[in-house]
Amino acid sequence: MSSDLGTASVVATPTQPASYQSQSTLAHIIYVLRDNPVTLIAFIMLSVLVVCALFGHWIAPYDPLATDSSSILQPPSSQHWFGTDNVGRDVFSRVLVATRLDLQISIMAVSLSFVIGATLGAIAGYWGGWIDIVLSRFLDTIMAFPLFVLAMGIVAALGNTVENIIYATAIINIPFYARLIRAEVNLRRDSGFAVAAKLSGNSDLRVLVQHIFPNTLPPVMVQVSLNLGWAILNAAGLSFIGLGVRPPTPEWGIMVAEGANFIVSGEWWMAVFPGLALMFAVFTFNLLGDGLRDIVDPRKRK
Amino acid sequence: MVDLLTIKNLAVDFQTRNGTVNAVRDVSVCVKRSQKIGIVGESGSGKSVSAFAIMRLLDSGGKVTAGEVSYNGIDLRRCSEKEMRDIRGRDISMVFQNPRAALNPIRTVGKQLVDVLHQHSLASRQNARHKAIEALAAVKINDPKSCFSRYPFELSGGMCQRVVIALALACNPRLLIADEPTTGLDITTQRSVMELIDELITARQMSAIFITHDLALAAQYCDHIIVMKDGEIVESGEPESLFGSPQHAYTKKLVSATPRPGVELRDLLPPTLSGEPLAKMSVVVPSNKPLLEVKELSKEFNTKGSAFVAVNKLSFTIHENESVGLVGESGCGKSTTSSMLMRLLDSTSGQVIFNGSDLFNTGLREFSKDKRRASLQMIFQDAGESLNPRHNAATLIREPLSHLTNLSRKEIKTRILELADLVGLPHSLLSRFPHQLSGGQMARVGIARAIAVNPRLLILDEPTAALDVSIQAVVLNLLADLRHQLQISYLFVSHDLRVIDLMCDRVLVMRGGEIVEQGGVNQILNDPQHPYTKELLAAAPAPPVKNDSVEKFRQEESDLLALNTVGF
Structure with missing residues (x-):
């Protein structure tokens, strides 16, 4: 604390030993991972998912769509790790290849709802007044619907495609982001650093976008992460009831739906393995939240 | 007198991310019946931690590692949690800061x-x-x-x-522990609360431990004072002898850094390492040319149909190169006034002429593009809160430069280094984020940012209220030097009349949205006319020492001085 000593013109400022260097972002990520084993596990699980999503097509031992009438409904074995389904397709390959589609749907849906929700929430939180009232009541209206039923309605109305699943999932998530960001922005609207930014010649819009909004990110990251898991479940749920992704495309939700018919007759592997994959993905995103928050929070830096 | 509470060689450790911190080391205190003990020290000295350790209320990371605490013959370290619950409140109770x-x-x-x-x-x-x-x-x-x-x-x-x-x-209870009981309260409220506590504990023949950073307050209300620094007791004794002839270098530094009547700004600073006298404070002569003229400025807030007058027909003038103090308690309208003068808030009525032109002729939203934006800047009360936690020091200082000047990237870089030198911020700290800086360093970043665009008028909103007294001394000196070097006018908002005395040429005393008294700083402080000004002056705790004793120990041995400076 030697720098607290001298006044510039009175006492020469003692030079600080340059022992301190601000951490780089990468060093900070490594620090966060080391500090919390749960976060480390979550990131390892995430990288497994990402590898499956990117390289699933190459890793898969069989063509996920190729049927084989000679080996239908085989239980798990060394040849077919997760067994085969009713038309002889390899379940392991199908679970693996499905990762990409499921992650795509959830990430795109969450990004879309984050962007729209954040914009609406930030505007409502910063300017308040009638804009806030109108936006908030509109979002309350969306939340008043049973959300899954709303998503079903949207997909049914717009048409049975993957894009429409993404839109439906995004729309039902917008209110959560908008509310969270509205509250966080509102909290910081009159904070010292926002006033200081105005004094530095920033317009209202710039104060909001460059100064207040980035500070709301840490809590929002937790929401994003939980939401990714939730969006996967939602997409799988829609596929399960026959909306959205259509067979024979490999997708966890459809695979669970198809396998469900065979559980009663003892062929459990068709539904259980895609179900476990779904669980693994949701669990990963649930664990990831705190780690993501720590990474985007500069105050956690040493 | 019998011992009520005995603490022997208490040590408290905290487990943190950066390893173990010895928050309290080897602290021994003895509280007798009907005795009032004051524990004085700056932030991080371990004074509150000691009190929490006595009550066994430490955070999960903290642990008492050594020592004995006995109350009335009961060993508090070995009591069960149930026994402890009985003791808390009934035998020992606490009053908290907030x-x-x-x-x-x-x-x-x-x-x-x-x-x-x-x-x-x-x-x-x-x-x-x-x-x-x-x-x-x-x-x-x-x-x-x-x-x-x-x-x-x-x-x-x-x-x-x-x-x-x-x-x-x-x-x-038999013992009251008061942890900064009046910090955050207005000065007149502080006085009445302290008088009340004092009266009650005397009437009930209780013992008390007052924990405070305010030397004058401790001296006024305690029988025995303990000075702590970095977890250790550095000195203890009766208030008169402790403050009259402090022995330890740290106590001397604390006493000399406390603003009091009859001293000048330079007297607050510890002597330089080399023992050379400090450069004399230059006398700034305010000109007669008005820089800011406020005429009948009013502000009303409408809440739920009823109007609340925050500022009522305020009129005053700030001349070029003048430092004007604005004194008042919370809710008197000083913040509303400074917001209006900074053009962050519209007025209900009235006029503000800044440098010859009407400040209100540009709308609130367009003002960020106005040429006069750079001329009006502000230094905030809580430096930490006024710095964007996502920006490092260099980015923070760059902010006004990149929006309010036409300098090139390279020129801005040079200017940032120049400003860091001007406020005494080592260049190595420019890459740090606010939470990695100390209170004094954050204050310097805030000052550098405010003076970056060469403002004509700087509003200082209690710039040192959140700082420790020794850092306050340094920051006040820095501000006074900058005013001379850069020819800025100051509007210095504060509740501390001693600080105003050191920093200002004229004072405005505000109450209930109106100016009740204004005049030269000497006249207001020595011969106040309005009863409210008199009340404010009387409420300030009496400074512990007379000036001559400070002068005496300023000239003492220089080996202690070396210690003095390295410590902070």
Whole structure:
């Protein structure tokens, strides 16, 4: 604390030993991972998912769509790790290849709802007044619907495609982001650093976008992460009831739906393995939240 | 006198991310019956941690690693948690710094008192209400019956602190530990709260430990004072001898850094390492040319149909190169006034002429593009809160330069280094984020940012209120030097008249949105006319020493001085 000593013109400022260097972002990520084993596990699980999503097509031992009438409904074995389904397709390959589609749907849906929700929430939180009232009541209206039923309605109305699943999932998530960001922005609207930014010649819009909004990110990251898991479940749920992704495309939700018919007759592997994959993905995103928050929070830096 | 509480060689460690921190080392204190002990020290000195250790209320990371704490013959370190619960409140009780945080916001004041009485089986269902009202009456709350059924948010800060005191004293404890009981309260409220505590503990023959950063306050109300630094006791003794002839270098530094009548800014600083006299403070002569003229400025806020007049027909002038003090307690309208002068808030009526042109002729939204934006800047009360936590020091100082000047990237870079030199911020700290800087360093970043665009008028909103006294001394000197070097006018908002005395040429005293008195700083401080000004002056705790004794130890041995400077 030697720098607290001298006044510039009175006492020469003692030079600080340059022992301190601000951490780089990468060093900070490594620090966060080391500090919390749960976060480390979550990131390892995430990288497994990402590898499956990117390289699933190459890793898969069989063509996920190729049927084989000679080996239908085989239980798990060394040849077919997760067994085969009713038309002889390899379940392991199908679970693996499905990762990409499921992650795509959830990430795109969450990004879309984050962007729209954040914009609406930030505007409502910063300017308040009638804009806030109108936006908030509109979002309350969306939340008043049973959300899954709303998503079903949207997909049914717009048409049975993957894009429409993404839109439906995004729309039902917008209110959560908008509310969270509205509250966080509102909290910081009159904070010292926002006033200081105005004094530095920033317009209202710039104060909001460059100064207040980035500070709301840490809590929002937790929401994003939980939401990714939730969006996967939602997409799988829609596929399960026959909306959205259509067979024979490999997708966890459809695979669970198809396998469900065979559980009663003892062929459990068709539904259980895609179900476990779904669980693994949701669990990963649930664990990831705190780690993501720590990474985007500069105050956690040493 | 018999010992009530004995602490021997207490040590407390905290486990943190950066390893173990020895928060308290080898602290021994002895509190006798009816004795009032003051523990004085700056932030991080371990004074509060010691108190929490006595009560066994340390955070999960903290642990008492050595020492003995015995109260009235009971070993507090070995008591069971159940025994401890009985002792807390009934034998030893505490008053905390922030009364609003100490009270449960969703329970009425009366219910909280009744809870405490029930907890210690001191009241039955029938007489609990009566006893609680008695306890409220004891702390001189007007109309204790109606206060009984009120919620904390309905009470003022001073009233809340009275309720907290009533809670602490409800069970007639033998020892009261008050941790910064009046920090955050207005100066006149501070006086009445301290007088009340003092009166009650004397009447009940209790012992007390006051923890405070305010030397003058401790000297006024305690029999025995302990000075702590970095977890250790550096000196202890009677207030008169301790402050009259301090022995330890740190105590000397604390005493000399406390603003008091008759000293100049330079006297607050510790002597230089080499022992050379400090450069003389240049005398700034304000010109007669007005820079800012405020005419009948008013502001009304409309809340739920009723209008509240925050500022009422304010008129004053700030001349070029002049430093004007604005004194008043919370809610007097000083913040509203500074917001209006900074063009962050519209006025209801009135006129502000800045450098010959009407400030209000440009709309609030367009003002960020106005040429005069750079001329009006501000230094905030809480430097930490005014710095964007996502920006490092260099980015923070760059902010006004990149928006309000036409400098090139390279010129901005040079200017940032120049500003860092000007405010005494080492260049190596420019890459740090606010949370990695100390309080004094954050204050320097805030000052560098404010002066970056060569403002003509700087509003300083209690710039040192959150700082330790030794850092305050340095920052005040820095501000005074900058005013001379850069020819800026200051509007210095503060509640501390001693600081105003050191920093200003003229003073405005504000109350209830109006200026009740204004004049030269000497005239106001030595010969106040308005009863409110007199009240404010009387409420400030008497400084512990006379000036001549300070002069004496300023000339003492220089080997101690080396210690002095390295420490901070």
